Amino acid sequence: MFGISDNTKKIEHSKIRKMFNKALEYENPISFTIGEPDFTASEEIVEAACKAIREGKSKYSENAGIMPLRKAVSDYLRKEINVEYSPKNEIVITTGAMGGIFQALKVLLNPGDEVIVNEPCWTNYIQQIQMCEGVPVSVCCDLDNGFSLDIEKIEAAVTDRTRAIIINSPCNPTGAVLDKEVLRKLADLAKKHDLLVISDEVYKHIIFDDVEFTSIASFEGMKERTLVMDSFSKTFAMTGFRVGYVAGPEFLISQITKLQENICACVAMPCQYAAVAALEGSRQHLDMMVNSYKERRDYVYNRIKEMPLVKYEKSKGTFYAFFSIKETGMSSEEFAIKLLEEKQVVVVPGDAFGEYGEGYVRLSYASSMESLEKGLDAMEDFLRKVAEQNGY
Numbered sequence: 001m002f003g004i005s006d007n008t009k010k011i012e013h014s015k016i017r018k019m020f021n022k023a024l025e026y027e028n029p030i031s032f033t034i035g036e037p038d039f040t041a042s043e044e045i046v047e048a049a050c051k052a053i054r055e056g057k058s059k060y061s062e063n064a065g066i067m068p069l070r071k072a073v074s075d076y077l078r079k080e081i082n083v084e085y086s087p088k089n090e091i092v093i094t095t096g097a098m099g100g101i102f103q104a105l106k107v108l109l110n111p112g113d114e115v116i117v118n119e120p121c122w123t124n125y126i127q128q129i130q131m132c133e134g135v136p137v138s139v140c141c142d143l144d145n146g147f148s149l150d151i152e153k154i155e156a157a158v159t160d161r162t163r164a165i166i167i168n169s170p171c172n173p174t175g176a177v178l179d180k181e182v183l184r185k186l187a188d189l190a191k192k193h194d195l196l197v198i199s200d201e202v203y204k205h206i207i208f209d210d211v212e213f214t215s216i217a218s219f220e221g222m223k224e225r226t227l228v229m230d231s232f233s234k235t236f237a238m239t240g241f242r243v244g245y246v247a248g249p250e251f252l253i254s255q256i257t258k259l260q261e262n263i264c265a266c267v268a269m270p271c272q273y274a275a276v277a278a279l280e281g282s283r284q285h286l287d288m289m290v291n292s293y294k295e296r297r298d299y300v301y302n303r304i305k306e307m308p309l310v311k312y313e314k315s316k317g318t319f320y321a322f323f324s325i326k327e328t329g330m331s332s333e334e335f336a337i338k339l340l341e342e343k344q345v346v347v348v349p350g351d352a353f354g355e356y357g358e359g360y361v362r363l364s365y366a367s368s369m370e371s372l373e374k375g376l377d378a379m380e381d382f383l384r385k386v387a388e389q390n391g392y
């Protein structure tokens with residue numbers, strides 16, 4: 001007899017996909033569901049990948065990744081987050097941050113072990129923890145607290161089965177960026193309870209105004225208990241190249257590499273060469289993208305703040321706006337479906353990001369200015385009608 005394992009049966013499709021499928025029923029919906037840059041990689045990155053293929057650099061690489069890339073990542077991390085990682089044994093190149101996080105959880109968790117996630121969050125964390133037979137323990141981040149971490153609630157959630165805490169700054173979906181003070185408190189908590197921190201830093205360069213990015217790994221005594229997860233997907237618009245990495249203590253990196261040997265052997269070699277070009281090349285393309293996201297973030301914010309029944313904290317990073325629709329009296333899903341049915345505008349219901357995302361929706365502004373204008377006009381009409389019906 002063959003069939004589907006109990007563990008696999010428990011894993012759910014994301015609600016983002018559900019909305020995406022529902023939107024296919026309409027002819028020309030305006031979609032704000034996209035979770036990737038609306039740019040492609042720069043010409044120099046594309047050329048580096050093609051050149052690698054032409055030169056026959058299209059074989060299996062070392063499981064941990066080609067040495068030139070590990071060296072480039074090491075130099076980059078020294079410069080960007082001020083932490084020294086040995087390219088020899090403290091960095092592994094993975095299939096995006098997604099591959100890195102999954103392999104790390106697989107290394108860390110025995111059945112029933114707990115991982116604290118700060119919701120609303122990228123829900124793949126929750127699915128991946130469950131795929132590794134771990135237990136996700138959700139702690140709420142509030143809009144009233146700028147979606148920052150609630151250290152007291154995190155501490156209250158720690159049990160003797162807790163192994164790790166996942167943080168994501170800048171955060172998908174909320175756009176929040178964690179400040180030094182809160183990270184310092186989390187570092188103290190991790191040390192006190194002997195926990196690992198998984199720091200998902202994939203949006204670290206998509207940050208606006210005077211906000212500063214800090215990696216928790218840079219605090220005294222934290223390199224030893226942090227796995228930095230990063231990727232080329234968002235920073236360099238390389239989502240389809242599937243290159244990311246994990247940096248951390250050798251005893252964990254060696255185990256993550258061992259699992260990688262048995263999962264995918266290595267990241268596609270030409271993509272690894274493209275990633276070297278990304279790190280060693282100019283930052284012009286990145287600056288252009290970030291300026292463009294900022295312009296669109298400002299536009300979205302200025303529009304939403306004029307709309308009835310919504311509450312929105314301006315995002316400090318990423319390309320997402322996450323706003324409360326609680327005052328409409330609708331659930332996130334009802335709101336998203338009605339907006340689609342009545343205006344053919346597609347947003348993601350907040351509960352796609354965990355139970356604490358209920359009452360919110362996410363709008364990705366990695367979309368053209370033209371569709372943002374059209375979509376936000378339609379959303380404003382929709383909200384004014386709801387407000388009128390509700391007697392505002």
Ligand SMILES: Cc1ncc(COP(=O)(O)O)c(C=O)c1O
Pocket residue numbers: 035095096097098099122168171172200202230231232233239242243244
């Ligand atoms: C918070 C977060 N982490 C990790 C990832 C995974 O990115 P990748 O596997 O492309 O590096 C994503 C992708 O959307 C994300 O939003």
